[in-house]
Amino acid sequence: MTVRTASARYEGLGKAGKGHVSSQSGVLSDTAYGFNTRFGDEKGTNPEELIAAAHASCFTMALSFALAKAGFEQGTLDTKAAVTLDPDGDGFKVTRSALTLQASVPGIDADRFAEIAADAKANCPISKLLDAEITLDHTLS
Numbered sequence: 001m002t003v004r005t006a007s008a009r010y011e012g013l014g015k016a017g018k019g020h021v022s023s024q025s026g027v028l029s030d031t032a033y034g035f036n037t038r039f040g041d042e043k044g045t046n047p048e049e050l051i052a053a054a055h056a057s058c059f060t061m062a063l064s065f066a067l068a069k070a071g072f073e074q075g076t077l078d079t080k081a082a083v084t085l086d087p088d089g090d091g092f093k094v095t096r097s098a099l100t101l102q103a104s105v106p107g108i109d110a111d112r113f114a115e116i117a118a119d120a121k122a123n124c125p126i127s128k129l130l131d132a133e134i135t136l137d138h139t140l141s
Helices: 034-037 047-071 108-124 125-129
Strands: 006-011 018-023 032-033 075-086 091-103
Touching: 032 034, 034 091, 047 091, 047 108, 047 125, 091 108, 108 125
Parallel strands: none
Antiparallel strands: 006 018, 018 032, 075 091
16 A cells, blocks of 8 residues: 655635645645635645646556556657636535647557547546545644
């Protein structure tokens, strides 16, 4: 079993608050996030951008491994994920993650590629997460 961690801290509340997010690997280290990085153009990140990065990388890796398993040895896969955040009652909801793939795999026919890509889209762990039960353990101090 693999477990990866990240942490977030938010100081202040609502639009005036400022957040920082860090990841176990250190790739994110007190990276700014907040209202203006999510809904404006302030420098920093936001949850939807992180989900898009996770989905694009997970799908692309899953497809790469599936193609290798099918006997293909060369190729280039370039994926973009666009995650949409829409209003949902008094809050918001991620309603879509649209993957756009540019691929070059010598020797594969279009139908076989489409089949392998569709399976990778359906079965990469992040695709599964986007339609998963979410649990919460919390401490209030």
